[in-house]
Amino acid sequence: MTRLFNLLxxxxxxxxxxxxxxxxxxxxxxxGSIGANAATFEVNSTVDAVDDNPGDGICDDGSxxxxxxxxxxxxxxxxxxxxxxxxxxxxxxxxxxxxxxxEKGDLxxxxxxxxxxxGTLETVIDGNLITRVFHLLDGDDMNQIDVExxxxxxxxxxxxxxxxxxxxxAEKLFLYRVALENNTSPRGAGLYxxxxxxxxxxxxxxxxxxxxxDPDMERGGGIxxxxxxxxxxxxxxxxxxxxxGGGIFNEGSIHAAFSTIxxxxxxxxxxxxxxxxxxxxxSLFANIIADNNDGNCGGILPTSQGFNISSSNCNxxxxxxxxxxxxxxxxxxxxxxxxxxxxLLSSSPAIDMAGNEFACFEVGADQRGIIRPQDGDQxxxxxxxxxxxxxxxxxxxxxxxxxxxxKPGSSxxxxxxxxxxxxxxxxxxxxxxxxxx
Ligand SMILES: [Ca+2]
Ligand SMILES: [Ca+2]
Ligand SMILES: [Ca+2]
Ligand SMILES: [Ca+2]
Numbered sequence: 223m224t225r226l227f228n229l230l231x232x233x234x235x236x237x238x239x240x241x242x243x244x245x246x247x248x249x250x251x252x253x254g255s256i257g258a259n260a261a262t263f264e265v266n267s268t269v270d271a272v273d274d275n276p277g278d279g280i281c282d283d284g285s286x287x288x289x290x291x292x293x294x295x296x297x298x299x300x301x302x303x304x305x306x307x308x309x310x311x312x313x314x315x316x317x318x319x320x321x322x323x324x325e326k327g328d329l330x331x332x333x334x335x336x337x338x339x340x341g342t343l344e345t346v347i348d349g350n351l352i353t354r355v356f357h358l359l360d361g362d363d364m365n366q367i368d369v370e371x372x373x374x375x376x377x378x379x380x381x382x383x384x385x386x387x388x389x390x391x392a393e394k395l396f397l398y399r400v401a402l403e404n405n406t407s408p409r410g411a412g413l414y415x416x417x418x419x420x421x422x423x424x425x426x427x428x429x430x431x432x433x434x435x436d437p438d439m440e441r442g443g444g445i446x447x448x449x450x451x452x453x454x455x456x457x458x459x460x461x462x463x464x465x466x467g468g469g470i471f472n473e474g475s476i477h478a479a480f481s482t483i484x485x486x487x488x489x490x491x492x493x494x495x496x497x498x499x500x501x502x503x504x505s506l507f508a509n510i511i512a513d514n515n516d517g518n519c520g521g522i523l524p525t526s527q528g529f530n531i532s533s534s535n536c537n538x539x540x541x542x543x544x545x546x547x548x549x550x551x552x553x554x555x556x557x558x559x560x561x562x563x564x565x566l567l568s569s570s571p572a573i574d575m576a577g578n579e580f581a582c583f584e585v586g587a588d589q590r591g592i593i594r595p596q597d598g599d600q601x602x603x604x605x606x607x608x609x610x611x612x613x614x615x616x617x618x619x620x621x622x623x624x625x626x627x628x629k630p631g632s633s634x635x636x637x638x639x640x641x642x643x644x645x646x647x648x649x650x651x652x653x654x655x656x657x658x659x
Contacts, residue, residue, distance in 0.1 A: 260302035263293040265309065270316040272325050290347070291317070294324045294331060303334035308374060310344035318352045322361075328354035328381070328389070334367050339374025341560045342401040342427075349379030349405070354386060358393040366420065370396040373560070381407040384446060385414030386431065392418035392449075400426045401561055402444070408436035410446030412461065415474070419449035425589050426456045427561040429554055433463035433471075440464030441497075442471030443486060453478040455589050457563055457610045459554045462487045466521070468494030469514060473502040480576070480585050482510040482564050482609040483518070484551060493517030495536075496524070506530045506538075508576040510549045510564075510609035529576040531608045547571055549609070557611065557618070559590025566598070566613040573598035573613045574605040582606035592617070 263281040266288050273292035274284035277299035281288035290306070290313045297304035319326035328349075339345030349355045355376045360367040369390075376387040386407030388395070395415070400423075402412035411431035415421040428444040443461030445451070453476065458469045469486030470476070476498075487494040495514035498504050504524040511518045512533035523537035530536070531544040538545035550570035557565045566572050574597065576582060582595050582605065589610040597604035598613035607613055 260300050260304050261297065262305040262307060263288055263296060264307045265290050265293050265313070268311050268313050270314065272317075291315075291324060291329060294329045294335075297335050298324060298330070298332040300333070303336065303368070305336045305338065308337065308339045308345045308347075310340045312346040312348055314348040314350050315353055315355065316350060322357075322359065327352075328357045328379075330357045330359060331369055331393075332360050332367070334369070336370045336372070337374070338372050341373050342375045342399060343560060345374040347374060347376050349377070349387075351378055351380045351406075353379065354381035354389055354407070355379045355405075356388045357385070358388070358390040358395060360393060363392070363418075366392065366394045366418075368394045368396075370398070371400055373399045375401040375403055377401070377403040377405065379405040379407070379411075381405075382435065383407070384409040384416070386411040388413045389416075390414065390419040390421055391416030393420075395419065395421040397421070397423045397426050399424075399560055402426070402428045403430050405431045406434060408440050409433060409471070410442045411463075412444045413446070414442070415445065415447045415449050415451050417448045417474070419447075419451075421447075421449070422452045422454070423456050424454045425561065425591075427459070427554075427563070427589070429457070429459045429461060429562065431461045433461075433465070433467075437464070440489075441466045443468045445470045445472075447472045447476055447502075448474045450474060451476045453481050455480045455585055455587075455610050457481065457554070457561070457589060458483045458486065459562075459564065460485045462489070462494070464489045466490065466492060466499075467497035470496045472496060472498040472504055473500075475502065476504045477507075478504065478509050479507040479581070480509065480588075480606070480608070480610060482512075482551070482611065484510065484513045484564055485515075485554065487515040491516050493520035495519055498522040498524070506536075507581065508578070508606065508608045510551065510572055511536055512549045512551065529578060529608055531572050531575065542575075542577075544571060544575065544608075551609075551611075557590060559588075559592070561589055563589050563611045564609070565618055566607060566609070566611050568613070568615075568619050570607075570613065572608040574601075574607060576606040576608045578606070588612035 271283035273295040324330040379386040386405035387402040412428045433440045433443045443463040444458045495518035497520035507527040508529040519536040526540040528540040528542040550567040551564040595604040595606045
């Protein structure tokens with residue numbers, strides 16, 4: 223999938239051949255994913271304990287229980303892609319100390335793995351303020367392992383170097399309906415995506431993370447990106463950094479679409495939303511970047527692909543953009559669904575502003591699971607809203623929802639994942655059409 227992602231990024235115009243190629247590659251990926259899972263471990267204990275005998279194919283801490291740590295150790299030792307299923311429980315890490323084989327401190331993932339929770343409000347992995355939570359490292363530079371995480375919260379980590387909730391220097395990571403909350407690290411408190419990291423985030427929320435602990439360099443409260451990052455249908459909010467990039471610090475390549483980046487701060491007084499330095503690039507499609515202190519976009523300014531709205535300028539120079547416009551969003555809270563969002567207020571100019579039916583159709587639903595598009599302003603047709611939240615008139619016109627919408631874990635995870643490259647392709651196609659128009 224990594225190569226497919228890169229291939230698509232180099233394309234300007236999709237052709238029939240490309241479409242066939244994508245379809246064929248998709249089938250290959252599906253076939254590979256179905257066939258390769260060697261084992262599924264269902265964690266049945268919230269105790270933090272090591273596996274008694276790693277590599278014997280049995281997840282067992284010696285007392286007959288399968289712990290999260292034992293499951294990670296066992297899947298590392300078993301060849302091929304495995305799966306770990308978590309219950310609606312809180313799993314607190316209690317074993318301190320550094321190592322690289324998941325026996326101590328952070329849970330080191332060294333092989334292809336899928337981790338399935340029951341929802342961000344139900345399944346929580348808690349770093350207990352003593353350690354990072356996940357560290358992806360396969361131990362070589364020859365290939366990338368493929369790690370997918372669904373429907374859980376990663377919180378309360380504390381790491382001394384880059385990557386609080388998750389550290390991914392050089393692997394492939396997919397986060398879907400995940401919350402990264404209250405994590406701490408000097409760089410990338412929620413997530414560190416390193417120079418060869420390839421991370422995709424969908425339908426997720428990254429909030430209340432703090433980049434601190436190194437007075438010389440405290441960057442990327444929510445995310446520190448050095449590699450390839452796709453942020454789709456997600457919210458980055460209320461994160462802070464001592465130095466640069468309260469929400470996101472970027473020196474790699476980021477594509478952000480239908481996401482909301484708001485209420486992030488820096489202690490330095492520099493723009494708290496997204497900060498990109500020389501060598502990095504940030505492309506924006508249908509996002510809200512607003513209400514960050516002090517300012518939304520720092521360093522190298524983003525490139526707009528259209529339909530973005532910001533309370534400042536942020537170099538939003540596409541005719542479909544709305545720079546210097548208050549998007550009128552509510553506070554970060556539970557507005558229904560399984561991850562917190564900033565609701566659009568009923569008079570928000572972001573409602574029905576993203577009139578690209580191709581991209582809107584591909585994204586399909588908002589971060590909560592509300593079907594896109596909705597005719598939010600009840601004038602004319604239904605168009606997508608900018609940002610991660612789609613305003614539904616008969617649901618969201620009060621103080622904000624609370625209705626349950628998306629049942630986590632109820633849909634097969636693969637199809638939406640496979641739509642991401644197609645989604646990117648659609649964005650590129652639309653941009654091309656616009657250039658030609
Ligand atoms: Ca074992
Ligand atoms: Ca394995
Ligand atoms: Ca460790
Ligand atoms: Ca709409």
